Amino acid sequence: MKQDNRLFQLRKMKWLALALLVAMAVLFVVSRLYGRTGIWAWIGAFSEAAMIGALADWFAVVAIFRHPLKLPIPRTAIIPENKDKIAENLAVFIRDNFLSRETMTMRMRDWDPARRIANWLSSRENADFLADKVVRVLIGALAFVDDQRVGKLMRNAIYRNLEELDLGNLIGQLMDVLTHNNQHQALLDVGLRRISSVLDEPGTRKQLATVIIEVSRREYPKLIKMLGLVMDTEEFGIRVAGTLVESIQLWLHDIGRDPNHPRRRQFDELASRFIGKLKSDPEYHARIEGWKRQFLGTPVVAEYFETLWVQFRKWMQRDAAGDDSEMKHRLSRTFRRFGRWVLENPSMTESINDQIVMMTGAMSEEIRSTVSQHIVLTVRNWDSRSMVRELELSVGKDLQFIRINGTLVGGIIGVALHAVVLLFPM
Structure with a gap:
């Protein structure tokens, strides 16, 4: 028209x-x-x-x-x-006047892409739209996947990585991190407090008294019979349990209050020795490797890894098909939180813009060359x-x-x- x-x-x-x-x-x-x-x-x-x-x-x-x-x-x-000459001159004109490094970086910075994108993502409607599109693309891609083949590939990939993994050394390094700056002592304090709170519970004392009476009757039946003549064995058990709990509580409090307590030093030595063996002791390594091979060789484990992908894919398809998709909600919330986070942190906005401008500058020569060639070829082919x-x-x-x-x-x-x-x- x-x-x-x-x-x-x-x-x-x-x-x-x-x-x-x-x-x-x-x-x-x-x-x-x-x-x-x-x-x-x-x-x-x-x-x-x-x-x-x-x-x-x-x-x-x-x-x-x-x-x-x-x-x-x-x-x-x-x-x-003069079509070819026009194509070349047009390409040069656009390249030099619109696609120079200085022009592109200046326009990109003026455009403020980080703030624009963050503003767009902060809208629930836009975040829902993007989340829906991402999930649709993902589910569409899954439709072309061979479940059985992918399951085997996943299992083989997991097996291969686990077989190549030095589990002993990895655990040792992890323990190193956990013990850095005496963080394991803080963990010990938490354990002491937990044990103390459990001992303070009435049920614990009653259970401990029951155990004391049962062991005493089994190991020292005559003593318990003689004791029963002068007092109630139940009351005896409760008194012994109370005394035992109080003694243990005093001991735990001493350890908790004294940073130089011998038991703390003993705990340090035990942790250090255990980490050292994990990292360098061949016997420990061989034992851990044996556990690992035994675990990987279990048929149930192999079957689980092979069916893991199938189960995951079915869950994704069911979730995406529902009216209240958890994946879409989570993605949408993530997009909105990211958008608000960027807007609330000017330094982050500036940093993202700097990175985008830097990338634009780095790609400017390639963009100029690509666009110029495209213009020349397009006009020549007209x-x-x-x-x-x-x-x-x-x-x-x-x-x-x-x-x-x-x-x-x-x-x-x-x-x-x-x-x-x-x-x-x-």
């Missing part, structure tokens, strides 16, 4: 320019018939110069797009004859007739004004020359 309208406007302007030329020709003929005297001399001078101007500008306008009257006149059909037709529809209407202006300006010049001849006769 738009092209039809442009074609109509172009034809309209062509007919108008042609009509003006025909009018000038009629005036010229009429002025000749009246002998070119008086006012007709002025009209004749105007119409004669106007025709020359109209024809000259018609030739110039037509020569841009095609050969006038289909005659192979040199330096005509400028656009189709059909000459189609290209000329499109350009003529785009600017041809305005070019017809050149013909109209040429007609009128030529006529004015003709009148001016006629006046000069009358004022300065030869």
